[in-house]
Amino acid sequence: MAEPAISFQDVTRRYPQKGGAGDVVALQDISLDVPAGAITGIIGRSGAGKSTLLRMVNGLERPSSGQVIVAGHDVGAASDGSLRAIRREVGMIFQHFNLLSSRTVAENIALPLEIAGEDRHRIAPRVDELIDRVGLGAQRNRYPAELSGGQKQRVGIARALATGPRVLLSDEATSALDPDTTRQVLDLLRDINRDLGLTILLITHEMAVVRDICSHVAVIEAGRIVEAGETYAVFSRPTHPTTRSFLQGVTGVAVPQFVAGQLRPAPQAPDAEAVLHITFTGRHATDPMLARLTAERGVSVNILAGAIEEIGAQPFGSLIVGIPAGRLEESRRFLEEHGLVTEVLGYVG
């Protein structure tokens, strides 16, 4: 396998509390490889440790123990000089854009080049190229106050790309934007990833962002990574309750209210129905397996909720169905043998 762009190795970060009340453990024993050239999402709730993790990549935070390796450098152990070199390799964009209000679009984008001591004559053409890249030709000489949120984030992206980094960090970059603008900014990030081969590591609390652009995902909860892998695999077979709860919002299916109120952990009556969550993935996503279950095995299937969507370019379907409890095991075996993933949510009756 190719060398990861970023490697977190047994990283722990503690913050001492005032008054000697013991340490806050923001991150604990984090080990994670971020593949080069991919878009990786770290998803977690507020306070889970996302920002702390992201800020370690450019040395804004240092681990209490463990190592963060970026492009072969141990960031936590880096001297000020090598930290400057690492930061040229790592761009960052922010939820609230962090633009300088007294500078125009072009001047904001030029800033990192000026700081890096780039030759004046080389700055102008580079800024033009970046403005083109993010589609802000008409806004070149405007000030941040004259821009929409989406335009401001485009400036942020152009500025982050100015020094030609290999890694782009995104700190909730679309959280302050409306859904349409979010879509456009995510599309831009995906184009940049594809065209420049840039590694993107983003943090978010929205699974829709992960679904839409991340090839890899890690779920963080109370300072620990509870699940990680390729997005499609994690969406297909989530193993941790936190992942499942994040997925509920984006896979479009929830147990309907009239069923949820009656669900029990075990069947009570001889004619009870089992409520089954079925995930259809990859080449099986559009197979008519439920029709075959009925036709070939004579099992009646009661569809309660369902949706089919795309993750990456692959179809992904979720259905919630009712099946006679007495036929449950046989039906699950049939569906699983044909590549579907099933989970029993409970019983009605």
Ligand SMILES: Nc1ncnc2c1ncn2[C@@H]1O[C@H](COP(=O)(O)OP(=O)(O)OP(=O)(O)O)[C@@H](O)[C@H]1O
């Ligand atoms: N400088 C600090 N001093 C003390 N505690 C801190 C410090 N920075 C972060 N923490 C604590 O570490 C934990 C993780 O914080 P972090 O900001 O990384 O979470 P997060 O997932 O990014 O949350 P959010 O989505 O709300 O920004 C929290 O309990 C937070 O209170």
